Amino acid sequence: MAPTTIKLLYFDARGRAEVSRLVLAAVGQQFEDIRLPREKWATEKANTPFGQLPVLEIDGRRYAQSLAIATYLAREFGLYGATNEDGLAVDQVIQLSIDLSSSIARTHRERDETKKAELVKKTQEVDVPKFLEFFEKLLHQNGFGYFVGATLTLADIIVYDQLDSLIKRGFVNTEMYPSIQAFIRNVEGNENIKSYLKTRTESDH
Known part of the structure; x- marks a missing residue:
């Protein structure tokens, strides 16, 4: 109910x-x-x-x-796909997004400033691009501008929110990832989301 x-x-x-x-x-x-x-x-x-x-x-x-x-x-x-296999594909992307967040979170836990700078550099230059390549591949393979099927799912919303925050913080650059850029436009093109984004309170986190 x-x-x-x-x-x-x-x-x-x-x-x-x-x-x-x-x-x-x-x-x-x-x-x-x-x-x-x-x-x-x-x-x-x-x-x-x-x-x-x-x-x-x-x-x-x-x-x-x-x-x-x-x-x-x-x-x-x-927003979880039409079948159990769709749900599996949604969960796969969500877990990948969580892995990316965990990778970035390590940079915040490091207290030694020299080690932290080295870790941030590695994360930005090695770890983040690795995850962006995974996202790019999944989007390209699906071919509909979303991660699963031809319509919006929770996977899209989670990755969109994550990337939007990281882009605004200067942690991610999507110029080399055309499928990701198209994906972001698709999510922001959803009429209801577009309306929400126009009025929401902006914050860094």
């Missing part, structure tokens, strides 16, 4: 809630986008399942974990 009321609770930033916001925007689903001021987090924390955000509230029931939330919404509103 489809939910009647949906609330998405997060801070006033893109962060771990943005993929779910984009999923809901893409399908034109009405929801309450609750952006919690940081100063109110201490009192709200006890009302969350695991003491963290984002939280999805469905008809009064609260759920946590960003990927679980996004996956539920994508399945509920038809």
Whole structure:
């Protein structure tokens, strides 16, 4: 049974809630986008399942974990492919995106400034291009401007959100990847997403 009321609770930033916001925007689903001021987090924390955000509230029931939330919404509103094999292909891309994020996250954990500079250089020059080549290959093989099939899926939204953030931070350059560039245009060309992007609050993360 489809939910009647949906609330998405997060801070006033893109962060771990943005993929779910984009999923809901893409399908034109009405929801309450609750952006919690940081100063109110201490009192709200006890009302969350695991003491963290984002939280999805469905008809009064609260759920946590960003990927679980996004996956539920994508399945509920038809953005997970038409078959189990489509779902496998979607999950494959999502896991690849997570691997890219993990590779980049290592640069933030390094405390030694000299080692950090070397790690950032390696990540930008070796690791990131490797993942971009994987994305480029998958998009080219599919041939429809998306990762799976001929329509938008959660895989597209996750990678789009990731690349959009990395491009804006100067961490990624897509000039050498025509399929990725076409893919970005396709996602941003979705009328509902286009409308959402025009009005969303901009942030670096």
